[in-house]
Amino acid sequence: MSIYQHGDLPEHRTLSRRQLLRKCGMGMGALALANILTQVGLGSSAFGGSDLINPLAPKSPQFPGKAKRVIHLFMNGGPSQVDTFDPKPMLDKHAGKALPMDYLPTERKTGVGMASPFKFKKHGKSGTEVSDLFPHVAESIDDICVIRSMHADVPSHEPSLLLMNCGEARMIRPSMGSWLTYGLGSENQNLPGFVVLCPGGYPIQESQNWQSGFLPGTYQGTYVDTQHTELTKLIENVKSPSSTTKEQRRQLDLLMELNRKHEQQRGGSDTALESRIQSFELAFRMQMDAADAFDISREPKHIRQMYGEGVQARQMIIARRLIERGVRFVQVWHGAGQPWDNHDDLEVNHRRLAQESDQPIGALLKDLKQRGMLEDTLVIWGGEFGRTPTVEMPTPGANSGKINGRDHNHYGFTMWMAGGGVKGGYVHGATDDFGFKAAKDPVHVHDLHATILHLMGFDHEKFTYRHAGRDFRLTDVEGNVVKQLLA
C-alpha cells in the first residue's frame, strides 16, 4: 500500500527527523528505522562497512553549534582588500611611488603603489569602514565580522582555491561542504545536502572545488548552473519526460507493492531493501521540492525587488530558499572562470562585479535576518586570496599591459562572516600600512576552517575520517579556532 493517496502532493516543507519517522513509519520494520536514523559515529570510519543506509540523515554535531547551515559566497578570482573592506590612507600617500617596504613575491611583477579609486566611509554603530563598492552590504555591517588579516600560502589560483575549499592545496581532500554534510547530514531529504551555484559554467579547478574526496560521492556538492531558469537544466532527472505526477504515482504504488512482497519473502528486516523502497518515495517528493526551491517566481514581489535584477539576485534568492528548506551548505560562486581576477582595468571591473553582487548580498543578509535565520546561518564572503596594493606591470601573454590592475596576493586579504555565532560589527586583525601583508592577529585559512567547524559544533582536531591508514581532518595538522571572532 502507498504512503500517499493519489494526487496527494507533498507540502513544501522541510522533512524533519520526526516527520520522517511519522511519514516513513508505515510498513517499516523497527530495525530498518533504527538503521536509517542511526547517528553516524564521528571520529571513526563509520563507512568502513559497505552498507551506508541513509547518508544524509540529520546528525548531531560534537557539541551544540551556533550555526546550523552555511552560505559561502565565493568571490572567485580574488577581490582586492584595499578597494573593499581594508582602507589604507598610507597607500594614497604613496600612490605612484615605490612603497617603502620589501616587495613580497607575487605571481607577477608589480610596480608602484596604486591608490584605491574607491572611497571608504564608516558604517553602522560599529563604524566599520566599507568602500563605496558595497553600499548595500554596508547596511548590515553591524552583523558582519570583518577579518582583515587573512593569509594563505601561494599566489596562484588553483592551489589557493583548493586550500580555501578543501584545506589542502594539491592532494585530493574533501571540501568543507562535504565535511559538514558528512558530519551533520541534511535537514531535507528531498534535496541534496550540499548545493553549489555558479552561473555560466565552472570556476577554475572546476568541480574539484566541491569534491567529496575520499568521502562517499553523495557528499560531493551538487552543481547547479544558475544561468539557466529551466528546472530540467538545473537538476538532473528531476522531471519525467514521459509521465505526469499522477501516472508516476500509480507506477510507484505498484512498485511499492511488488517490493513489499519481495521484502517479506526475505525476512522483512533487510535495511538495504527497505531504504531503496523509501528512496523512491523521497525521489517522488524531490521532484516537487526541487521545482519549488528553484522557482523564484514564487517569491513575493517586494522580496524580489529587494534582491534586484540579474543572475546574482536570482542565485542569492535560490540560496536562501535552499537554506530555508534545510539544505546544509550552499556555495554561491560569482561566475565561471575567475571574474574577480582583475589584473587589468581593476576600477571598471571591480565596480561592475560589485554592482552585480552588492544589492543581492545585502538583501540576502537582511532577508535572513528578518526571517530570524541569520542567527544560525553562517554567511561567509571572500575569494581565494586578495590583491596587491601595488600596480601590476605588463607581462606579454599574461595581461593586457594597461598598468591599471592588481596582482594576486596571498600574504594579506579580507574575508567577512555574518550570522551563525560570529561577532557582528567587529573588525579582526590588520594588514600592514599598505595592505600587503597580514600584520596583526593573522588568520590562516586553516584557522578560518577551524573556526567555521567550531561554529558548526565540531572540534576540528577530532572531526576525522579514516582513509588509507590515516585519520584525515579538514585542517590537516594545522589550525586554531580564532576565539575573538565568536560572539
Add this chain to the structure above:
Amino acid sequence: MHAREYCALAFLMVALFLMQPVIAADSGEEFFETKVRPVFVERCYSCHSADAKKLKGALRVDSREALLKGGESETPAIAPGKPDESQLIKAVRYEEEALRMPPKQKLKAEEIAALEAWVKLGAPMPKAQVASAGAATKPHGMTIEEGKKFWSLIAPKDARPPEVKQAAWARNDVDRFVLAKLEEKKIAPSAPADRRTLIRRATFDLIGLPPTVGEIEAFEKDPSAVAYEKVIDRLLASPQYGERWGRYWLDVARYADTKGYVFQEERRFGFSYTYRDWVVRSLNDDLPYDQFLIHQIAADRLELKEDKRPLAALGFLTVGRRFLNAQPDIIDDQIDVICRGTMGLTVACARCHDHKYDPIPTADYYSLYGVLASSREPDKLPLIGDAPIGAEKAEFEKELTARKAVIDEYEVKRQAEINASLIERKTVVKSLIAGQSLLAADDSKAKSIGEKYELHPWVVQRWRDYLKQSGLGPRAFFSVWGPYDALLARKLGAKSPVNLTRAEAQLLFNGDDGNKVRELKEKVDALVATHPGSPPRAMAMEDLPAPVEPVVFVRGNAGNPGKQVPRQFLAVLSAEKREPFKQGSGRMELAKKIASKENPLTARVMVNRVWQRHFGAGLVRTPSDFGTRGEKPTHPELLDWLALRFENEDGWSLKKLHKRMMLSATYQQASVDANPVARQVDPENRLLWRMNARRLDFEAMRDSLLATSGQLDSKIGGRSIDIFAQPFSNRRTLYAFIDRQNLPGTFRMFDFASPDSHSPQRFATSVPQQALYMMNSPFVIEQAKKLAARAAMGKEEEPAKGIAKLYRSVLGRGPTKDELDLGSKFVQVEMAQSPDAVALNSSAWQYGYGEFDEATQRVKAFQKLPHFTGSNWQGGAALPDAKLGWVLLSAGGGHVGNDEKHAVIRRWVAPRDCSVAINGKLSHTSKDGNGVRARLITSREGLLGSWIVYRKEAATDVKRIAVKTGDTVDFMVDCGRDGDYNSDQFDWSVTVTKEAAVEPVAGDDTGGSWSSQSEFSGPAPKPAMPMNAWEKYAQVLLESNEFMFVD
C-alpha cells in the same frame, strides 16, 4: 630547527606544573624550577611535553635530554653555555621569520632573559625528569622487529582444514574452516539456494550480467552432478568475465581517462583505454597473478616478443591524476596504488613522517620514491599495434600532418620576424655595446645588461660569443659597423647572432608566442588522443639513463632535503640486511619483491579482494589496510590456506581461485534471513551463516538494463565512450569515459569508485537521486520501451500473457498469482487513460467559452476552445468558425462570440489552497460597435464583478478571495444583451497574486503570481518520450528491488 617544533597553543597548564615533583638539587636547578620551568609549563608544554595533547615537531622541552636531542630536525635545541647558538633562544627571540616561538605571542623580555641565563648556566635540570624522556625517543609506531611479528607480515601458515561435526555439509575444504567457526558458536548454516538463485548469483558474480531465461532453464533441468560446475566453467570462459573482473581491478588502479585538472594542455589521456583493454585481456587469459603484477610495474623490463601490447600494463602506474605535473604528488599516488593496491600497506602515510602505527619509516617511502623518480614516461608513447586500416587511418594521418604544419608555419614566421628585428640597425648597435660589456663580465650579468639595453639575455650572450670567437675584440664596433648592410646576416655566417635557427628563435618567444604554440600543440594532442584512426599506444614507463639517488624530504617537503637513502624494498618485508636495487630504476626488482611467494601480503590481499567480491565482505574487512589499524581477519586460517593454495597449487590462477570459493557450500547458501538465533549471535554475518544479498553496482545495473532490453552491444575493447550522450551507447559500462576531474553526477550518485585514488571497496549509499534516475532518466525509459517492444507487446496484448513474458525477461521467472493480478489491474488502468491525460506542464490557465447562468450566478457549460493558431485560441483555423463564430482569445484579450451562449472565458484554476488578489485592466478601443460586457466569476463565490466598456478602460480588481485547490476563477466576456458582436474585440490582462504575509517568516513560500499575459500558452506540450501501458509496466519491473538485488 623547524618552526613547527615549537608550535604552541596558549593553554595555561599551571595545574599540571604544580603536580610535578620539584626536586631542586642545587641553585642551578632551583633557578630552573623558579624561573624557567614556569615559562616552559605555561608557554611550551601544551605542544612540547609528554603531556602535550599533540606533540609538535617531535620536540619536548620537559627534559634536558630531549632538549639536547632536538626534534625532527635532529639539531639540538640548546647548546649549554651558549645561548646565542641555541635554537631555542633564537626561536624565543624571534630572530628568524621561520622560527618564532611561541608562535602566537612572543615571551616577555624578562622570560627570555631567564631562559638565556639558564642556558648560559649550562641548562641545569632536575634528574627526576629524565625518567619520562625515554618515551620521547621511542617512535610512536611499531618497530621493524615488532612488525615482523604482526599477523599479516609473517608468512601464511598452512593449517589443516579443521574437523567438523556436520562433515556432510562441507563440499570442499573452504567449508570446513567456515563450519568449524559456526559450530563453535552453535549456529547452523543456511539451506542451499535454489538453482535459479544460484545461477543468477554466479552469473552476476563472474560476468556482471543476468543469466538468460534459456540459461536458467537449462540449469534447472540439468540432472548432472556437475551441472553447477559446468555453469562456473562456462562463465569463466566467457570474454565477459574479463570485463567484469577487469573493472574491479580498475577500482584498485584508480583508472580514469583524464589527467585531472590541467592548465592549457590536452586533458584526456589518449591511450588509457589500452591499459583497460590489457587488464581485460589478461584476466580472460588467466595470466598468473604474479605475472599480472610484474607487467603492471615493470613490463618495460620484460623481454617482449613481437607483441608489444603488454607494455600497456604500465598504465597501472601512469593513469593516475597528474596534479599539474607536480612530480612528488604523482609519485605519491603511484606509491599508494602500488602499496595499498597490491599489499594492503598504507606506505603513503610515511611521506611526511614515520608511519604512526605501522612499521614503515619515512626512509622506506623515499626508497620507493627513488625507484619511481628514476623512471619516466617516454616522450613518444610506444606504438603497440596498427591503426585500423582504411579511411580512418588516412584521414587521421592527413589531419595530423595538417595540424603539425600549422605549428611549423607559425614558428617559421616568427623566426623570420625575430631575425628581422635583430638585424635592425638600432638593435645591432645596442647588441654590440651589450655584448662588449658582457665580455668584461661574467655570465650572471647577462640579465642585468640585457635589461639595460632592452635585449634578451640570450642575445647578449650570443653577441658576446660572436665577438669573442671572431677575435674582433674592442674593435668590433667598427669592424661590424663598417660593412653593415642588408647582407650583414650572411656575412656573419651560420653562427651569426642575427641569423637564429628555428630552435634558437624559440628561446626568444614571448608570452603570446608561448600561448599560441601551446594552443596549436593542444590541437595535435587532441587529435592523437581521440581520432579513431590514431594507432594504439601504451602509457608506458622507462628507466632514466641514470637512476636518481633519493633523499628523504623532511616533513614531505621537496624543498627540504634530508638524508640520502638507497633504492630498496621495505624494511619490514626484507631480511636483516637489505640489498639495494641495482638494475636501472629498480622497478623490476620491486615488482619481483611484491609478486613473490616470499611476500606474506600479496597473495593474502588478492585472495581477500576476490572473497570480498564473491561474499559481499572480505575476510579482512579493510581490504587495502592489512596494517595495525586495519581489521583482523574473521577466518585467519582460511585466509592463509587460500593464499597458499593460490600461490602454490593454483600457480596464481585467479580462475582457479574463483572456483575454489564458488564450489563451496558456504557460497551456495541461501541469503534469506531465516535464522533468528544466528541473527542474534552474529548480526553482521561475519561467520557466514548465510549468503549476503547484494545490490547491483552501477555497472551491473546499467549493463543489466541493456541486457534485459536486448540492446547490449557485446563488442570488447576500444576507446572510451560518453555513455550519457544521446543517442545512448549500448556498450558495457566498463567502456564509459571516466573524467576524473568532473565525474558525471550519475557515477557519483551510484557510488562508483572514486577515480582519484586507489579504491578498496565501493560504498553502498541509498539516496533519492538513484531513484530519480530510474524514474526519469531517458536512458532507463528507453530501455523500458525497448523491453516492451522486444517482448512484442501490442496494444491488444492479453494482460496475463504480456505480464508473464515481461516477468521472464526481467526476473527470469513467471509471475505469482498476486503479481499477475496486480499487473493486470495496472495495465488495464493505464490502457484506459485518454491520451489527453498525458500532457505535461499543466498550466493554471485554460481557454474556452460558455454561458452565464443567471440562476446560479455561475458559468454554465464551459468548453475548451479546440484550435490554437500559434497566437490565438479560437473555434477553428478560419474566422468566423462555422460553429463557434468569432470567439477568440489571445495573450492580451480576445473577441466575443456571436451570442450570449458563446461568451469567451479565460479560466484560472487554483493550483493550491490560498488567498489571492486579482488585478486587471479591461479596455475596448474600437470606435465601432457598442462595447463588451465582462464578468468575473469564481466557482466558489459566483459573480464577483461585472463591467460594460465601450471605448474606455476599466480596472477589474478584486481585493482578496480565498480559493481551494481546483477552484476556478473565470474572466468571461460577451457581446451584451443586445447580441451585437460587431467590433467587439477587447483587451483584458489580469494578474492573480497570491497574498503573502507582510512580514515574511521562515518556511513561508506562499509568494507567487500568475499573469494572463505572460503565461498565455498553446496546448500543453506532449511528453518527449510518451509511454504506453506496457512500457510503464516494464519500467516498474526494471525499478524493482528484485531486479536490483542479487540474493
